[in-house]
Amino acid sequence: MASSKMAFAAILIASLFFTASLAFPAHHEGAYPTGQSPKPGLSPDYYKVTCPQADEIVVSVLKKAIAKEQRIAASLLRLLFHDCFVQGCDASVLLDDNDGVVSEKNAIPNKNSIRGFEVIDEIKAALEEACPHTVSCADTIALAARGSTVLSGGPYWELPLGRKDSKTANMKLANKNLPPPNATLHRLINFFQRQGLGKVDLVALSGSHTIGAARCVSFKQRLYNQHRDNKPDRTLEKTLYHTLASVCPRTGGDNNIRPLDFASPAKFDNAYYQLILEGRGLLNSDQVLWTGSDPEVAGLVRSYAENKHLFFQHYVDSITRMGNISPLTGYSGEIRKNCRVVNKHIQ
Numbered sequence: 577m578a579s580s581k582m583a584f585a586a587i588l589i590a591s592l593f594f595t596a597s598l599a600f601p602a603h604h605e606g607a608y609p610t611g612q613s614p615k616p617g618l619s620p621d622y623y624k625v626t627c628p629q630a631d632e633i634v635v636s637v638l639k640k641a642i643a644k645e646q647r648i649a650a651s652l653l654r655l656l657f658h659d660c661f662v663q664g665c666d667a668s669v670l671l672d673d674n675d676g677v678v679s680e681k682n683a684i685p686n687k688n689s690i691r692g693f694e695v696i697d698e699i700k701a702a703l704e705e706a707c708p709h710t711v712s713c714a715d716t717i718a719l720a721a722r723g724s725t726v727l728s729g730g731p732y733w734e735l736p737l738g739r740k741d742s743k744t745a746n747m748k749l750a751n752k753n754l755p756p757p758n759a760t761l762h763r764l765i766n767f768f769q770r771q772g773l774g775k776v777d778l779v780a781l782s783g784s785h786t787i788g789a790a791r792c793v794s795f796k797q798r799l800y801n802q803h804r805d806n807k808p809d810r811t812l813e814k815t816l817y818h819t820l821a822s823v824c825p826r827t828g829g830d831n832n833i834r835p836l837d838f839a840s841p842a843k844f845d846n847a848y849y850q851l852i853l854e855g856r857g858l859l860n861s862d863q864v865l866w867t868g869s870d871p872e873v874a875g876l877v878r879s880y881a882e883n884k885h886l887f888f889q890h891y892v893d894s895i896t897r898m899g900n901i902s903p904l905t906g907y908s909g910e911i912r913k914n915c916r917v918v919n920k921h922i923q
């Protein structure tokens with residue numbers, strides 16, 4: 577009798593623990609710093625009851641913003657990358673300089689480069705109006721990135737939601753974790769590996785450069801001094817070299833821009849990879865995917881150039897993995913009211 581009572585008590589305690597762990601999934605700092613399983617506690621249905629119209633709201637603001645300026649779609653997609661690679665997808669990239677916050681916006685890869693904050697503000701304001709204090713800024717970035725991809729002709733993916741917003745930013749980590757455009761293939765692979773992402777993710781996600789633009793300063797080295805020898809990058813196709821040199825003089829013009837995929841700069845397609853096969857990738861980090869002497873990586877570039885469907889399939893898997901990097905969930909983090917400041921500053 578006593579032993580059956582003890583067994584019953586044990587089952588009761590175990591089931592209470594199990595229920596509690598489902599209701600409040602723990603966020604283990606560093607326990608799964610990658611986009612891989614175990615599942616990070618996100619769900620595509622997260623706002624199904626509390627804000628079923630969230631995606632519709634995001635897309636309607638996006639449509640207006642893209643009609644005004646096509647490039648904004650690319651800028652918003654890039655925001656997800658720059659958010660997720662720095663302490664996880666927690667909207668840390670949106671925080672402005674403030675007491676205790678050193679903004680990531682001033683990190684080298686972001687300064688005078690990253691954009692789209694006003695559109696995020698507009699989306700967030702519309703979400704707050706419809707569903708106050710419900711949709712996080714981190715999820716707003718993820719929804720904006722997906723919407724921008726789809727509205728540019730790219731693939732749709734089921735987006736796990738439920739990320740919370742950080743109360744901190746980390747400018748130093750932004751400088752450390754965001755890859756520079758002149759990186760070698762070996763370094764690029766390492767940058768991705770540090771986030772738990774592999775070669776397929778590197779090649780597929782680089783395909784985001786099928787839309788948007790880069791400033792001369794991001795690829796100038798290829799035109800004038802690729803190997804500290806005052807010579808252009810040998811792998812850069814000659815016609816493209818002349819076009820780029822006419823826009824980006826040796827001195828000055830650093831903020832002039834050129835499309836990353838000049839064949840179809842506003843269309844999310846696989847032309848980016850086709851250009852790379854012809855030596856017409858814009859950034860060093862684009863071209864080395866082909867010339868970097870890694871057969872697996874080069875093979876993926878060729879496959880995506882030949883098969884848009886395969887590119888889209890891999891892209892969807894990879895961007896989902898990237899979007900799952902170390903989210904704050906449950907009671908970790910908060911839902912910022914204003915994406916630019918942590919809540920205590922506005923209460």
Ligand code: HEM
Binds near residue numbers: 651688784790861
């Ligand atoms: C593989 C390593 C990567 C490097 C080295 C890199 C670097 C860059 C650089 C230097 C620019 C131009 C910035 C400027 O000149 O102001 C840029 C633009 C862009 N990047 Fe990347 N990037 C990488 C991966 C990614 C990933 C993973 C994504 C998205 C998932 C992404 C999305 C974009 C987009 C959409 C733009 C255009 C933004 C605009 O027009 O505003 N990039 N990237």
